[in-house]
Amino acid sequence: MRVEGRATKIASDLLAHYDVHARRLPWRAPPGSNAADPYRVWLSEVMLQQTTVAAVGPYYAKFLARWPTVADLAASADADLMAAWAGLGYYARARNLLACARAVAQDHGGVFPDTEDGLRALPGVGAYTAAAVAAIAFGQRAVVVDANVERVVARLFAIATPLPAARPVIRAAADSITPDARAGDFAQAMMDLGATICTSRNPACGICPLRQDCAAVLTADPAAYPVKAAKKARPHRTGHGWWIERDGHVWLVRRPDKGLLGGMRALPSSDWGDAPDPTPPVAARWTTIETDVAHVFTHFSLALRVHHAHVGPDVTPEDEGEWWPIDRIGEAGLPTLFARAADAVRKERQADARN
DNA sequence: GACGCGTGGCT
DNA sequence: TAGCCAAGCGT
Numbered sequence: 001m002r003v004e005g006r007a008t009k010i011a012s013d014l015l016a017h018y019d020v021h022a023r024r025l026p027w028r029a030p031p032g033s034n035a036a037d038p039y040r041v042w043l044s045e046v047m048l049q050q051t052t053v054a055a056v057g058p059y060y061a062k063f064l065a066r067w068p069t070v071a072d073l074a075a076s077a078d079a080d081l082m083a084a085w086a087g088l089g090y091y092a093r094a095r096n097l098l099a100c101a102r103a104v105a106q107d108h109g110g111v112f113p114d115t116e117d118g119l120r121a122l123p124g125v126g127a128y129t130a131a132a133v134a135a136i137a138f139g140q141r142a143v144v145v146d147a148n149v150e151r152v153v154a155r156l157f158a159i160a161t162p163l164p165a166a167r168p169v170i171r172a173a174a175d176s177i178t179p180d181a182r183a184g185d186f187a188q189a190m191m192d193l194g195a196t197i198c199t200s201r202n203p204a205c206g207i208c209p210l211r212q213d214c215a216a217v218l219t220a221d222p223a224a225y226p227v228k229a230a231k232k233a234r235p236h237r238t239g240h241g242w243w244i245e246r247d248g249h250v251w252l253v254r255r256p257d258k259g260l261l262g263g264m265r266a267l268p269s270s271d272w273g274d275a276p277d278p279t280p281p282v283a284a285r286w287t288t289i290e291t292d293v294a295h296v297f298t299h300f301s302l303a304l305r306v307h308h309a310h311v312g313p314d315v316t317p318e319d320e321g322e323w324w325p326i327d328r329i330g331e332a333g334l335p336t337l338f339a340r341a342a343d344a345v346r347k348e349r350q351a352d353a354r355n
Numbered sequence: 356g357a358c359g360c361g362t363g364g365c366t
Numbered sequence: 367t368a369g370c371c372a373a374g375c376g377t
Contacts, residue, residue: 044373045373046373046374047373048372048373048374049372049373049374049375050360050361050362050371050372050373050374050375051361051362051363051372051373051374052362052363052364052371052372052373053372053373054363054364055362055363055364055372056373087361087362088361088362089360089361089362089363090360090361090362090374090375091360091361092359092360092375092376093360093374093375096375096376123375123376124374124375124376125375126374126375126376127374127375128373128374128375129373129374129375132373144373146372146373146374147371147372147373147374148372148373149373164356164357165356187373188373191373194373195372195373200370200371200372201365201366201370201371202366231369231370234369259359259360260359260360260361261360261361262360295361295362296361296362296363296368297359297360297361297362298359298360298361298362299358299359299360335361335362336361336362336363337361337362
């Protein structure tokens with residue numbers, strides 16, 4: 001009788017569970033087929049970076065309908081792609097997505113590289129995404145480590161070293177349980193497990209297919225893994241934005257490619273430091289809306305004070321920008337902060353009109 | 356290794 | 367509710 005090693009048992013237990021319980025997701029090939037399109041896998045993986053499945057769903061559908069192949073995407077205009085990405089966040093991903101599509105089209109004959117190293121060299125493709133695409137789209141054995149896998153592995157092996165120092169240990173442990181066959185399914189099974197059972201808070205250990213394999217479940221608090229270093233407090237900042245209206249149009253600028261909301265259309269705004277009274281882009285009779293727009297970014301929270309004014313037909317701000325029709329503001333591709341500022345102005349107008 | 360980089364859902 | 371968290375990457 002053959003005695004399974006622990007690593008082999010973990011993989012077989014997990015894959016058996018996955019065969020029955022795999023989530024049906026739009027970017028996954030249907031069960032039984034192994035026709036994963038590298039373009040679709042890559043597109044979904046980039047969208048899923050630090051982003052929930054629920055948030056990605058509509059964007060993935062929209063992108064796939066509008067740009068069915070990597071060649072279509074490579075041929076799109078920058079502004080169209082950035083506008084389509086608006087609201088999904090982490091806009092460097094959108095810039096890199098386009099750069100990557102163009103690199104594939106121009107340098108790789110329109111075909112994605114089929115090795116981890118080849119993929120890793122593409123813009124916006126890091127260690128995780130390269131491994132995920134290599135495994136899922138090309139069936140190669142690759143060690144796929146995202147936050148789900150980190151959590152599952154840290155619990156399976158009760159790794160007490162805090163993140164991020166534990167990364168090399170976790171990776172080695174993940175490597176040790178990754179099978180040669182079905183590496184793509186294994187990776188997705190680990191992520192499904194992390195998303196649905198081995199969750200960050202209140203893990204459902206009672207129904208976990210790896211319960212018999214898990215070191216953390218024997219401890220008082222399995223959810224204590226992975227151990228994490230303390231986080232820094234998030235500072236608060238105040239900024240100002242200006243809604244400049246002229247004959248049914250509003251003045252929009254394009255933010256610099258680098259930095260926060262890089263490359264996105266936006267209202268003209270101040271630096272978001274602590275400057276008390278910034279100078280408006282044009283001289284006008286400014287009105288300030290009553291309630292600041294509160295918005296939370298990754299590393300600071302912001303109160304955006306929104307000012308609005310009408311200007312005459314001969315007035316144009318000095319800096320570069322464009323007059324955008326207000327009744328089509330939804331098509332401008334404003335990131336969420338400025339979309340909410342625009343909403344705030346519209347609501348105040350409606351309130352004024354009633355008085 | 357640390358930091359900058361969005362947004363929305365959950366507890 | 368205020369913080370935590372999510373299929374990370376580039377610098």
